[in-house]
Each structure stands twice: as structure tokens, then as C-alpha cells.
Amino acid sequence: MQRHFVVLASLLAAACATGQQVETPSSAAIAAAVAPAGPATDPDAVRAAVLRRDRAALAPALVDSDPAMRAAAVRGLGQLQLPGDAAIVQALLGDVDEAVRREAAVAAGLIGLSWEPLVPEARDALAAAAAAALVKEETPAARSALVWALGRTGGAAAAPALLAVLDGDEDVPAALTSIGLLARYHGAGAGASAAVADRAFDPDPATRAAAAFALIHLRDPAREELLSALVRDGDPQVRAFAARALGEVTRRPSLLEALLGDPVAIVRVEAARGLLAAAAHSRQAGVKRRADLTMEASFAEALHRSTAALALQLRRGRKAEALQPLVLLLRGDLPTAAAAAAMDGLAGNAGLASLHCEAAAALDRARGRVEALRACAPSVDPALVARLEAAIPGRAEGAAEAREKGDGTRAAAAQRQPAPPSEPAPLRLPPQDGAGDVVLHTTSGTVRITLDDEAAPIAAANFRNLVARGFYDGLAFHRLEPGFVIQGGDPRGDGEGGPGFAIPCENGPAPYARGTVGIALDGKDTGGSQFFITLARAPHLEGRYTAFGRVTEGMELLETLLPGDEILRAVLQQTP
Template sequence: MSRPRTARGLSACLAALTLSAGCVRGVPSPEREPIDAATLARIQDWEDRRSLGDGALVSLATGAPDARVRARAQRALARIQDVATLDVVRAGLRDADPGVRDEAAFAAGELALSWEPLTDAERTALAEALLAAELAEREPRVRSTLMDSLGRTGAPAALARLTELLQGGDVEVAGRAALALGVAARRGGAALVAGVPLAPAVALLAADRPVEARYGGAYFLMTAKRAEALPALRRCLEDADADVRGLCAKAFGDVGGPEDAVVLGRLLEDPVPRVAAEAARSLAKLAAMCSGPCTAVETLEALAARAKRVARGMETPEASTEAGGAKAPAATGSAAGGVKAPATGADSPVETLARSADGHAILAVAQQGLPGFASPLFVSLRLALADAERGAASDLARADLGWLDCRLAAALDRQRGTLADVTSCGFGQVQDERRLALGLRETAQARDKGTAGFAVGYLSHKDARVRGAAVEAVGARPVPRAATALSPLLRGDDLVVAGATAAALGKMKAQLLAPALEPLADRVPREPGDLAEPVAGALVALQGRAAEPRFREWLKHPHANVRRVAAEALTQLTGQPVRSERVELPPDTFRPEPAPAGAALVFRTAKGDITVRLDADEAPLTSGNLYTLAQRGYFNGISFHRVVPDFVAQGGDPRGDGEGGPGYSIRCEMTRRPYRRGTVGMALAGKDTGGSQFFFTHAPQPHLDGRYTAFGEVVSGMEVVDALLEGDLIREVRAVRLTP
């Protein structure tokens, strides 16, 4: 689904991007003559079309007289992510200008993060270039970028160098090295850092260390997953910084034991709800280690008190519309954001939102699940919610309590392996379709409970979300007689359900239906976003090597994700690594109008307003995409369909199940913006698959840096983000312009 557009409006955005990319972050470049706008426009066009300009982009990256042009060209190479440009990136690491070296270091890290994995030889070559550059680099900011990229390679030599830096005397460098090692472990598994000593990371947790160093140390200990870190982790639970406490609480879920329930239990009353949610999630994981009632389960019973706090909610629904926290920056035009400063006193909007955020601890436990013997805890929590609902102070509180009740009911059904409690949960606050879809998806995880015969009847449900969830349940817990009922869904109008059906048939090894996949596979080139991955999995399972010619054709498809899926399928079928080639997109490929300077979005919800400043300079097309959709009213009435406490709140899907979008995809624009608390990112299902789904981060998420386009930040209303629960509606999104 594409349409042509002109390059109108790009020049101003590109100039700003080049100026920011042409210097070391925080170290301005000397004054120079303005860059030719035509050169910038060509680089932007090549970048968005994933083109090297017949070698012209490479020439600019290595030979342009102006360092700002070389830096901008390196940024384009980072976004194109073609391993064939490895030598050009390595040359950039040796550039005389620190800004170019910084962008080349970033580009090297992006190559390491490629959606199509590098070969061992390529990864080693990349690591060697980064190591040589890091040893020679004197600019602190460039060294930081180099350390990040070394961690992204995951290469043994790179991790060895980061280990040396962790043990050095520079606390700032050691903290950065610890974070880079942690990200490597998060991506490649704790075994990657098994030989890294813990003592230097533990030393970073000392109270007199800067918070960035403490965070790096805690992140490494959390991802290293080693029981010998437990004494330090227990002390870390008292850190003054909420994000550090949250990391250490998270670590207990992997390395703690039931005996740690008491120390974690104290965090259930942490003044920062997202920290309490991490403690609750880890307690749920510890409960799974018990063979029967234990301290971890008993400690979680304290969550019943949270239901009462959630129930207090807002005094009136209307009061919540002014719950924005600090006043938003002034906006031009009539849509200024509607965010007012918080009131004071016991009933201030900030405090009432905090009560709503208390529900995240309950949500975390329900999402994590508990062993069957702990079902009385879920029952007691539901009773507490029911009692609280009868005295709830507002419709908002009732809606929150209703959804939490359904989450707990679905967790109970997951324990039992069938739909029961979820069919009547929610105190009348939750639509039938949402309840059924939730329950079916949860029971899909109960693989030890036999087949999901109960889900077959929902395969013909009128709501696509329910049909899709039923397909998921049947595929995860195969029902032999379900193949006949699944077959018509392959030919249905809903491509998400059709794709899920193909995946389910593949898992069921339904060989007799292999021919029925052909028409759906023929649609993949025209509908790549919804179909490529599930159909490829089904073809591999049901056709085997007979599907190889089709995958060879897919390797030439313009959509990067189709090529990635084909390469992975061929690698699986042939036993040899297969990589697709870069395919240039045609000049008339759809490109969103860039966002204007000062672009912002105001999300209006029943819980208050959230104002987001878009990064129109660094990500003009991604920002422009959401800005334009907001102007069209696209987001009005759409829900936040996914909320994972202390991680993200995600919205922008018109289907409401995480599978929908605007009917087109845009290319990724990886920026240098790190995922801190309140960063806004673009949700993806693979390279260049962005559309309308976005997410807000509750806490820093360094493993997302450079992987998902970060294109803005919450500038007011973060307490509203914290209070969001799944299903909260976006009443309206206003596209506005903020003044400096």
C-alpha cells in the first residue's frame, strides 16, 4: 500500500539532523558554511530507500570534504544496516573528525544489531575494528559509543576488553562497561559473561557512586544471573534510586530463592509503584519454585491492600482530566495540551494517579502467573477487588478494578487450562470480546493441561480478536479434530487470523492442508506485514525443501522483513547460513510527511493528558507519521492494548490486540536517543515494519537502544503513563507545536 510523494519539507529537518550528527554529542563543531540542501536530500532519499546511490553514499561517508556530510552519511549507513558497508564504517572509525568517528561507532553497533545475524567472521571483524578504535580514542563521548557497540557485538574479544574497563579505576567508564556487558548478556544469554568477575560491578553499587554507575552495576548483576551476587542485590534493594532498586528486585526472580521473599516483600510497599511491581513479579517467580505453600505466596497476600487503594481512585471521572503533573511547555494554536499543574493535599491528582498505578503490582503477578497450589491467592485477591469495587469512588476506579479482576480470572483459567472464571469477570466493566480473547490467550500457555478442545467453538466467533486468540490456543495445545475448523480461516478476510491459522496448522503438522497454504503464501508479497512470518513457519513445517523456490523469490522482495523471514527459513531448511541481499525501494515508495519543528502530541485519556515532544530533527519521518495520523484522528478511541509494569505501555493498534496498523509500513530511523524513562518508541515486528503502534517506557530499557526507533519523550503526564492499564482508551490525540 504505497503512494508517491515529493521531497517537500525535508530540507529543514535534514539540516538539523546533519548539524546534530556532525559533532560529538555535547561537543560543538566549528562554524562552517551551510551544507548544500540538495546533498542532504539525496542522503535522506538513499537512506529511506535503502540505497547506496550506486556508490555515491559510500563516497560521501569517506571522502566528503565537510565532516558533517561524512557524519550524516555514516548515520544513513547505520540505518541501512548492510554488512557490505562494513569497510566504510571501519574507515569512519579512523576519521580525523570526532563527530564522524562517533557516528561510525554507532553505525558499527547497528550492524551488530542487524535483524539478520552476522556470521562469526563478520562479527569478529567488526569487533576488531571497534577494539582498535577504542584503544586509540581520546574523546570521552566517542569512547562511550564504542563501548556500547563492543557490547552489541557480543564477540569474546570485545567482552574481554569491556571486562578490563569494568575493572579500571574510572568509575564512569566502569559503569558504562558494566552496562554494555549487561546488554550483551540480555541479548545473548548470561553464559556470555560467565567469566566476568562480579566484584567490580558490586563495587559500583556503593552509595557514594554516581547513579549512572550504580545503574550500570545493577544492570550487569541482573543480567549475569549468578547466585553469588545475592548479598549485594539484597543491599541494593535499599538504593536511593528507584530504577536501581527495580533492577535489583528483578534479579531475584532469576537467582533468588523462596527464602528471599521477606526482603522482597518489603518492596511491595515501595513508594514507587513500578518498583513494587518488579518485587511482585519476582515473588511470583519464586513461588513457582515452591512445591507447596511457602513464604513467597504468603508475602504476596499483602497485595490485597492495594486493591483498596486502587478503589479510592478519582473522586470524579472529570477530575482526572487535569492529572497531568508539571505544566506542559506552551503550545501554539488552540490545542495547547490541557495539562495543569497538580493540586496539593491528600486528594491531589498526582496522588490519585499513584493509587491507580498501585494496580501494576497486581497486574505483574497476574501476567507472570502462579503455580496451581497458589490459586487461593488469586481467589482472595479477586474477593478483595470485588469488595473494593463496591466502595469505589469513581467509574475510573471501577474500570481499573474490573480489568484487574479479569487479569486474575485469566490467570486462574491458565492454571486450570480451560475457560471458566474469565467468562464472568470484570464487574460488568469489561467487554465480552476482551474477556474471551484474554482468557484464550492465557490458556494457550497451559501446555501441560492437554489439548484445547474448549477453544474450537470460538474459531467461528464474530470478533476477529477472539478468533485469533482461539487459533493461538488450538495451535499451542493442538486439537487433532480442529484442522477442519481451522481451514476456512485461511481464506478469511482477516489476514492476521489467516496468518495465525497457518502457523497453527504448521504446529499441528496438518499435512493434508498443506495445499491450502498456497493461496495465502501467494498473498505474502502483497501483504508482507501480517503474513510473512507465520506463513513461512507453516511452509517450513508442512512443505519442507519443496518450499525452497518460493523462499528464494522472497529473498528479492523489496520489504526487508520478507527477505529476513525468507533467509531464516532457508537457513533452517538447508542447514547453511543464508542472507538476503539489500533491495532498493522504488522512488515512489510511500514516505510520511516530515514532522514540523516543535511537533508534539497530546494524548487525552480519562486519567489525564500525556504530552510528547517529537524528535522532528533526528526522526523526521517517524515523527511525521504519528503527527499526520493524529491530525487525521486515527488514534481517537484506540486503547493502550499492552501494559507491562516497569517496562512499557503500548498503544496505537486499531484492532486492540497488538496485531493491527495503518495498512502500510515505514522504514526505521534509528536515533542516538537512549531509552530512558518516558522515551517514546516505535513498535516493530522486524526491520522496517513500523506503522502506528508506539510505546512509552516506564523505566530505562538499554537493551532497546538502537533496535527500535526512539523518536520522542514524555514532557508532562508521566504519572498518567504510570497509571495506565490495558484497555485504557485514548480519547483524542492532538497534534500541536510546542514553543522552545
């Protein structure tokens, strides 16, 4: 029997592997390339029906005697994320086959995250069914899927079911994460803070990190002392989440000051965000702003201001004269911060001074020589200065390469018009070994991405096809959220551009860890060429954005990129 869905994914991948210049198809053209409309008769045809967004074709498979068909069909319902299918998914949570129950649990979570929200009654019913299934479920994989789902469904039964999981030894980190997501998405789980706190000092760092993540969203002031201890944890992810959580509840921003000098970047970023949140909460509560609050809020605001300024200036060509005002601005903030610190007996302004040095290094990189960096404040860690200085020659060389490659490459990228949707060329089924990694040669170095053809075959094939067409060559990383994501693939450079077509979402429970590559969206089924890479764990993206790959080389380099850094060239390479 013809493997329709694999044919489609392979069609796109083959065009890349062979260098054929075919246009990536539109959603309508993709539908025409797969199985003809009608009832799905095998699991691959079920997946093709999902791609067509042909809900009616799934109906027979949902009651098929073959559990593989039922599992594929309910997986499809989850990817379609239609609120009206919640009742069907509820029924399949009690299927006799474990694989069907597992897929139904994931589908329940995905429908709970639907872009078209469930009505409260349907949400409560879905959560109640998932909670009841969790009590009965004995297989580990299906139980884990139910725990994952309950954090996304919302509903009155979700929090009690997750708290019961905390009383055992299995799926505890997942349950803690789901409790945090319940609070984030649905404002639920307010009474869970004490149970979460009991797990905050677990020997397992993943459990401690998940507890800190939950406390970010529970926002319980009674946990201030606990969080002030967690920010000294030996695990950087625990410290980062705890810093963010502490900023939501503390009225003593000085608790976070020491983290501005943490050796791990994500911790420093979350400390800055926490300080900014603390400043905002204090103003809202009418608390008099102390000198340390002013100083730390100034640092956090400078962090965000510098990011915005760099994004703007680097998009305009990363010229030294554009960066110099930013460096001077940050240098001007230093005396104010130092005076504020002295008034309250604090250690000083190391965080802001370090930020100034990083901006100075960016200026030196644009000039191709070390100059502004030598004027950094004496309070800055010499190791940081040495690291920044050591990076300048290589980065300057990359910038020179970008300029040499032509201002032509950037100009072509800026003028590139989205390709109009078109029908795919009729290609034969290619060999299945044509897949491979994507390597991005950037102005700062090389990044290797390994794609996940099993979880997201369309997104992976689309990405390879765009790479083979040279679509990404010369495009900039236009968005940077420190400690969260870096994003690129937009020919317009403002977050609104794309290739002229959209691909369907392929959402699932894949974790968004550090280095996960996802499809950027502006709503359901609106992905195209824009992609992002997570710089830290981001559980709230799971089930909402298609995860289609991971960075396997060059992750440290990504953490040094700035908005405006470019993809000089993207190429396909066989997986090592």
C-alpha cells in the same frame, strides 16, 4: 541545493499543521517523494538515500573528501543495519575526523543488533575493531559511542574492553549497562560479575543502577547478598533493578517480600517479577516450595492474571459486570495468601491485598461510584486507599465522557480500515515552524508528547500526520506491561493492526528512559501507527526501536492507565 530529506519530513508535518486530508505515503511513495535515484551529493541527499533504502547511492559519500558526507553516509549504514557493511564500518572507526569515528561507532552497535544476525567471525572482527579503537580514542563523544557499541556488537573482544573501562572514571554507567546487554544478547561477559559488584555501591546512583541492571543478566548466585543489600538502596531505580536481579539468583523469596509495599510502583512491579522468577527457578531445581514461596508466587501470578483479565474485559467495553468477577477472584485469593503467610511467620499479604484494592478501584471507576473499594482488606495502606478513592471521580468523569463521545467513537475506531498506500500530494515546502507537540486527551487525563524531529524526522512527521487525520481518536491502549511499557495506536486493538503502510526504522543510540516514546515493530521497517511509552529505564530497546519523542507532561497519569483506557482525542499544539 534542495534539502530533499527535510522537504519530505516537512511535507508530512505541513499536512498536519494545515489540516489537509492527505494520506500518509507508503514506503514506496516516500521514496518517490525524495531525491531521484543516483549518487548522494550532499548530507541531506544521503539521508534521503537511506530512506529509500538505496545502499548503492551511499558508496561515493563514504569516500568523499568532506567529513560531513562521510559521517552522514556511515550513519546511514548504521540505520540500514546490513551485516555486509560491517567491514566498511570497521574501516571508518579509524577515520581522521572525530564525527566520522563517532558515527562509525554507533553504526557498529546498530549492525551488531541487526535483525539479520552477523556470522560469528564478522561479529568477532567488528568487536575487535571497536575495542582497538577504544584504546586509541581520546575524544569523549567518540569514546562514549564505542562503549555503547560494544554492548551491542558482541564478539570475544567486547567484554575485556568494557571491563577496562570500569578501571577508570569515565563512561562507567554506560560500560556497566553494556556488560549487561552483552549477557542479554550474546550470553557473554560471564566473568564480569566481580568487577560489576565492585561498582554496586558507588556514590553515583546512575552507576549503582547500571551495576544492578548488569547483574540481572549476569545471573550470578554469588551476588545474592550484595543484591539483598541493594534492594534497600535509596534510589528507586537501583531498588527496581536489584529486585529483578535478586529474583534470578535467590532461593529465599522472602528477601523480596518487603518490596511489595514499596512506595514506588516500578519497585513493586519488579519485586513481583523477581518473586515469580524465584518460584520458577526453585521448581526447576527441585527445591521444596515453602509457604512463603507459594504465597509470593501467587501474588506475582495474580498480578499477571489481573493484567490479562483487565486487558480482555476493558477491550470489551469496561463494563462493571465484566470487572466484578476479577475483583471477586482477587478477594478469594486473600485468605489463601494470609494462611500461607501465617504458616511461615511472615508479615502477611499486603501486596495481594493492594492489588485487590486497585482492581476494586477500577470496578468503582467503571460504575462511577465508590463501593467495592470500601471492602478492601484492613492491612492495606490507608494512603493507597485514599489515593485510589480520590482518583475515582475524575476517572469516572473521563469514562462518562468516553461513553458520551459515543460509543460512536469506539465503533468508528473498531471498524476503521487501514488506508491503502498512496502517493503523497504535491505540496510546497512549508515553513519549518509548523512542528509542535502532540497532546493525547485520554479517559484518565492529558499527556503531552514532545517529538524529536532531529533524531527521527520521518517517525515524528508520520505521527503528526496521523494525529491530524484523527487516526488515534477513540483508539485504546491495548497493551500494558507494568513497569515496562504502555502501547496504543492499533485500530484492531489486538496488537496486529496498523494504518496500511510502513515507515523505515530510524534507530540510533538515544536512551530509552522513563517516558520515551518509541515505534512498535514486528520486524525491521514495519512501523506504522502503533507506539509505546516506556514506564521505566529500558536500555535493551536502544538501537532496536526508533525513539521519536518523550512525555513532557502527564507521566504520572500514564502509570495509572489500564489496558482499554482510550485516547479520546489527539491534537497538535505548539511547543510551550
